[in-house]
Amino acid sequence: MKNKIPGDIFVISAPSGTGKTTLTHLLLSCFPSLNFSISYTTRPPRPGEKDGVDYFFVSRRHFEQMISQGEMLEWAEVYGNYYGTSVRFLREKINAGKDILLDIDVQGARQVRRLFPQAVLIFIIPPSWEELEKRLKKRATDAPEEVKRRLTAAREEIKAAREFDYIVINESLDQALQELKGIILATKANAKRRWPQVSKLFYE
Ligand code: ADP
Ligand code: 5GP
Numbered sequence: 001m002k003n004k005i006p007g008d009i010f011v012i013s014a015p016s017g018t019g020k021t022t023l024t025h026l027l028l029s030c031f032p033s034l035n036f037s038i039s040y041t042t043r044p045p046r047p048g049e050k051d052g053v054d055y056f057f058v059s060r061r062h063f064e065q066m067i068s069q070g071e072m073l074e075w076a077e078v079y080g081n082y083y084g085t086s087v088r089f090l091r092e093k094i095n096a097g098k099d100i101l102l103d104i105d106v107q108g109a110r111q112v113r114r115l116f117p118q119a120v121l122i123f124i125i126p127p128s129w130e131e132l133e134k135r136l137k138k139r140a141t142d143a144p145e146e147v148k149r150r151l152t153a154a155r156e157e158i159k160a161a162r163e164f165d166y167i168v169i170n171e172s173l174d175q176a177l178q179e180l181k182g183i184i185l186a187t188k189a190n191a192k193r194r195w196p197q198v199s200k201l202f203y204e
Contacts, residue, residue: 004097005196008187009090009116010034011102012180013109014124015154016079017136017147019170023124024103026177031184035093037102040066043081046141074104074111079149083108106160113163120187122180123164127171129154 014020028036041055042063051057058066063082066072073091075084085102093100102112112119126132132154136147161167166183170176187193 004095005200007035007094007096007098007100008193009094009100009102009112009119010184010187011104011109011112011119011121012124013104013106013121013157013160013164014170015126015132015157016150017132017139017154018124018126019135019173019176020103020124022173023170023176023180024101026173027180027184028101030177030181031099033099034184035098035100037085037090037093037100037104039083039085039102039104040072040075041081041083043079043083073115074108076105076107076111078105078107079146079153085112106157106163109160110163120166120183121164122166122168122183123161124168124170124176125158125161127169131171 012020012024024036028034038052039055040058040063042058042060043055045051045054045057049055049057060082063075063084066084066086067075071087072084073087075082077083083105085104085108090100090102102108104112109121113121126135129151133147133151136142136150142150166179168176168179168183
């Protein structure tokens with residue numbers, strides 16, 4: 001078998017409503033070689049969300065079975081629902097040399113860092129509390145109590161930003177996207193990461 005250079009893992013976390021999904025979609029369209037890690041969740045689909053595209057939507061029983069069978073690389077209970085990343089999906093992709101983008105919460109990001117210290121962790125924050133509230137309400141996919149719950153959780157989540165490698169402030173969508181693109185390009189050009197490729201090109 002050909003010796004593949006493993007792919008990179010990019011983790012994006014943000015308080016709900018910050019614009020992470022919007023930015024993730026834009027980023028994926030800019031980098032066709034980037035693979036989105038489709039999580040499993042017990043949350044019901046939002047309008048427009050598709051099973052097997054945005055998430056794998058499963059029952060609590062199914063999810064708990066996956067945990068007990070060791071199929072989750074990481075998982076967390078977020079806002080009352082389970083969310084988790086399949087171990088098989090991630091390992092298969094990076095072993096095949098593919099780059100992966102994970103959109104997961106802070107607890108999940110910590111678990112990924114423990115298992116893959118080389119993962120690049122990016123935290124996105126809103127420009128203000130007021131703007132975060134506005135965006136959550138504008139999205140209009142969650143009930144008012146749910147919006148309140150997500151705003152309260154955001155106070156704790158933002159404290160974790162310091163554990164990440166990069167912090168992007170999503171005030172202007174365009175500026176935030178430029179920064180994310182910059183982080184990905186700089187990571188790919190990092191000398192230590194690129195060396196195996198150089199070595200292959202010139203010394204094999
Ligand atoms: P998340 O995935 O972080 O929960 P979304 O991507 O669903 O957030 O975005 C929440 C809402 O905020 C959406 O209505 C989206 O269109 C809007 N939004 C995202 N980024 C910006 C921005 N920079 N300026 C204004 N609105 C934004
Ligand atoms: P939402 O319900 O808004 O799609 O997601 C709620 C939260 O769950 C977000 O912070 C999102 O990043 C997180 N999340 C989505 N998938 C996963 C996952 O596989 N693992 C973990 N730990 N969090 C996830």
